[in-house]
Amino acid sequence: MLNIEKTMDGSKLTMVLEGRLDTTTAPQLEKELKDTLDKTDTLVLDFSKLEYISSAGLRVLLSAQKIMSGKGGMTIRHVNDVIMEIFEVTGFVDILNIEK
Numbered sequence: 001m002l003n004i005e006k007t008m009d010g011s012k013l014t015m016v017l018e019g020r021l022d023t024t025t026a027p028q029l030e031k032e033l034k035d036t037l038d039k040t041d042t043l044v045l046d047f048s049k050l051e052y053i054s055s056a057g058l059r060v061l062l063s064a065q066k067i068m069s070g071k072g073g074m075t076i077r078h079v080n081d082v083i084m085e086i087f088e089v090t091g092f093v094d095i096l097n098i099e100k
Contacts, residue, residue, distance in 0.1 A: 001025065002020060006036070008040075012042040012044065013042070016049060017046065020050075022052065025057075029060050033063075037067050042075075043075070045077070046077050047076055047077065047078050047079045048077070058090060074097060075098075076097065076098045077099045
């Protein structure tokens with residue numbers, strides 16, 4: 001299960017993700033992003049409550065990163081050690097802007 005809490009501040013969107021971002025929940029995040037990214041210049045993803053991310057979740061992040069790189073950018077904050085290790089193993093640390 002994935003809970004998404006969205007806060008819009010002007011054209012800056014902050015999303016707090018809670019739970020698991022996997023094959024089952026990745027389409028939910030993808031839809032949320034699709035519905036709001038056209039009105040967004042800066043995207044902040046708060047992973048402080050995210051427990052797990054799968055390859056499906058990584059794909060959604062990559063897609064959002066591509067869209068946001070032409071705008072104000074995307075930042076991922078409060079990444080736990082488990083998810084950080086996944087980012088490191090997959091090479092996503094070099095692709096994404098991650099603040100621990």
